[in-house]
Amino acid sequence: MKFMLMMNAPRGTGDYGVADWKPEALKAHIRFMKDFATELKQEGAWVATEGLAPPSQARIVRAGKDGAPEITDGPFAEAKEFLAGYWIVDVESPQQAYAIAARASAAPGPGGQPMNLAIEVREVACAPPVEP
Amino acid sequence: MRPAGGALSRAAAASSGERLLRELTPQVLGAVARRYGDFGAAEDAVQEALLVAATQWPRDGVPDNPRAWLIQVAARRLTDQLRSELARRRRETTLVAEATHDDLHAPAPDSEQEPERDDTLLLLFMCCHPALTRASAIALTLRAVGGLSTAEIAGAFMVPEATMAQRISRAKQLISKAGARFSMPSAAERDERLEAVLHVLYLIFNEGYAASAGDSLQRVDLSSEAIRLARAVHRLLPDDGEAQGLLALMLLTDARRRARSSPDGELIPLDEQDRTLWDREAITEGVELVGQALSRGAVGAYQVQAAIAACHDEARRVEDTDWPQILALYGLLQRMSDNPMITLNLAVAAAMVQGPAAGLALLEPLDADPRLAEHHRLAAVRAHLHEKLGERARAVAFYRLAAERTASTPERNYLLLKAAKLRSELG
Numbered sequence: 360m361k362f363m364l365m366m367n368a369p370r371g372t373g374d375y376g377v378a379d380w381k382p383e384a385l386k387a388h389i390r391f392m393k394d395f396a397t398e399l400k401q402e403g404a405w406v407a408t409e410g411l412a413p414p415s416q417a418r419i420v421r422a423g424k425d426g427a428p429e430i431t432d433g434p435f436a437e438a439k440e441f442l443a444g445y446w447i448v449d450v451e452s453p454q455q456a457y458a459i460a461a462r463a464s465a466a467p468g469p470g471g472q473p474m475n476l477a478i479e480v481r482e483v484a485c486a487p488p489v490e491p
Numbered sequence: 492m493r494p495a496g497g498a499l500s501r502a503a504a505a506s507s508g509e510r511l512l513r514e515l516t517p518q519v520l521g522a523v524a525r526r527y528g529d530f531g532a533a534e535d536a537v538q539e540a541l542l543v544a545a546t547q548w549p550r551d552g553v554p555d556n557p558r559a560w561l562i563q564v565a566a567r568r569l570t571d572q573l574r575s576e577l578a579r580r581r582r583e584t585t586l587v588a589e590a591t592h593d594d595l596h597a598p599a600p601d602s603e604q605e606p607e608r609d610d611t612l613l614l615l616f617m618c619c620h621p622a623l624t625r626a627s628a629i630a631l632t633l634r635a636v637g638g639l640s641t642a643e644i645a646g647a648f649m650v651p652e653a654t655m656a657q658r659i660s661r662a663k664q665l666i667s668k669a670g671a672r673f674s675m676p677s678a679a680e681r682d683e684r685l686e687a688v689l690h691v692l693y694l695i696f697n698e699g700y701a702a703s704a705g706d707s708l709q710r711v712d713l714s715s716e717a718i719r720l721a722r723a724v725h726r727l728l729p730d731d732g733e734a735q736g737l738l739a740l741m742l743l744t745d746a747r748r749r750a751r752s753s754p755d756g757e758l759i760p761l762d763e764q765d766r767t768l769w770d771r772e773a774i775t776e777g778v779e780l781v782g783q784a785l786s787r788g789a790v791g792a793y794q795v796q797a798a799i800a801a802c803h804d805e806a807r808r809v810e811d812t813d814w815p816q817i818l819a820l821y822g823l824l825q826r827m828s829d830n831p832m833i834t835l836n837l838a839v840a841a842a843m844v845q846g847p848a849a850g851l852a853l854l855e856p857l858d859a860d861p862r863l864a865e866h867h868r869l870a871a872v873r874a875h876l877h878e879k880l881g882e883r884a885r886a887v888a889f890y891r892l893a894a895e896r897t898a899s900t901p902e903r904n905y906l907l908l909k910a911a912k913l914r915s916e917l918g
Contacts, residue, residue: 403661
């Protein structure tokens with residue numbers, strides 16, 4: 360079964376707040392993410408990973424007249440947290456997906472300590488089961 | 492192999508050349524692994540030989556003895572690999588051990604006559620080793636015994652090829668770490684291992700069958716592959732009732748494949764299927780197999796499930812279904828294993844024989860079973876039985892609950908449509 364693990368991060372000043380981090384802390388965080396993806400690949404669980412550009416670059420699009428894109432600047436002002444990135448993993452049980460999510464949640468933060476960010480775990484829609 | 496029906500499987504059907512390669516894979520791998528002793532390396536070498544054949548044979552024609560050809564190419568690859576491994580070691584150390592010279596001269600593959608023997612069973616036991624996770628056992632079985640490429644297996648499970656390659660190589664490492672040798676397990680171990688093999692084949696079948704209702708046009712047809720492998724096991728162990736029962740179950744389920752979804756992917760439940768679309772040839776074969784298996788005595792779960800599938804398949808019209816027989820069979824199955832899904836199906840059968848209220852009563856204890864309490868099928872069956880009782884509002888609520896709980900889009904659509912239809916009738 361496949362799961363999407365979504366990491367939400369505080370908005371900061373439109374950059375998840377990472378601009379305030381010490382360079383070493385940021386480096387450690389990036390290294391963690393790379394190693395984590397490599398581990399998932401080696402474990403045979405990895406399907407996809409993407410990190411998203413910061414919320415300051417986000418645009419809101421709606422279909423306007425004749426379906427033409429109507430673009431508004433900036434993300435929803437009221438949101439405090441934004442999707443920072445996601446993983447899709449293929450595992451044998453929800454518990455395995457939760458265990459991987461906990462590892463992602465422990466990504467190091469500004470002081471090098473685990474951030475324990477909330478990871479939203481959602482099952483990816485699958486084929487219908489076999490009838491009796 | 493019986494050609495599988497349906498537009499999807501026709502699109503994904505292997506060419507005759509591919510089929511030949513897949514058939515030969517376990518024989519070739521068996522021969523190479525036995526000669527060199529190293530299952531993991533032999534498996535890689537055979538994959539490479541298959542790739543060479545897949546490009547060369549269509550161009551130059553199939554060799555007179557394709558099996559010997561493949562063994563020779565795989566053996567050469569393996570020798571090359573050993574040679575470069577030795578050369579690497581030689582570069583790394585100054586001690587050039589003359590003694591290793593002999594290693595370079597593995598017996599020339601074409602100098603001896605390989606006895607024709609079928610190692611399929613041995614390989615299946617290896618690939619379904621208890622040290623492996625289910626996913627690794629499935630991947631390794633499809634590659635080493637099924638002859639599928641890593642890319643094909645990855646495509647069938649919709650994961651990146653690199654991920655599938657990792658699963659396969661980890662599986663081989665685990666097998667080698669567990670000290671598994673390329674030999675038949677002891678008699679004591681055999682039953683357990685055969686059970687694992689049948690379970691892996693069953694999972695492969697289900698994966699393929701489930702996907703057949705989806706957008707699987709470009710994917711390898713896993714259910715046909717599972718049937719092919721189950722056929723091989725049955726051929727090698729003709730007296731094993733469960734191997735026979737599993738093959739029957741697969742055939743009897745697969746026979747309904749064309750009728751279970753509409754051209755636009757909508758799910759069609761058993762009682763609404765166009766039964767003229769069912770594959771009669773597969774049904775005849777499956778019914779015959781399950782009949783033989785059941786007449787043998789010691790009855791197992793696959794045989795009983797196959798017998799239930801046969802009850803459905805033999806009914807030309809839905810109202811001809813022998814529900815009392817199905818109810819009795821689920822009762823038998825329930826005594827064999829502690830699985831709440833069986834109780835759920837038993838409740839459906841009971842509802843057909845004794846009325847929906849009897850079915851609903853049988854569902855009651857399942858609310859206390861954590862394995863099924865939150866399962867969408869429990870809600871779906873309740874919805875269905877309330878609908879039959881004419882309790883529409885309750886039925887709508889349970890259809891919605893079931894729709895909320897399923898992770899399958901076609902199934903959710905089906906459940907939501909049922910709810911919407913009933914709601915509109917409520918006015």
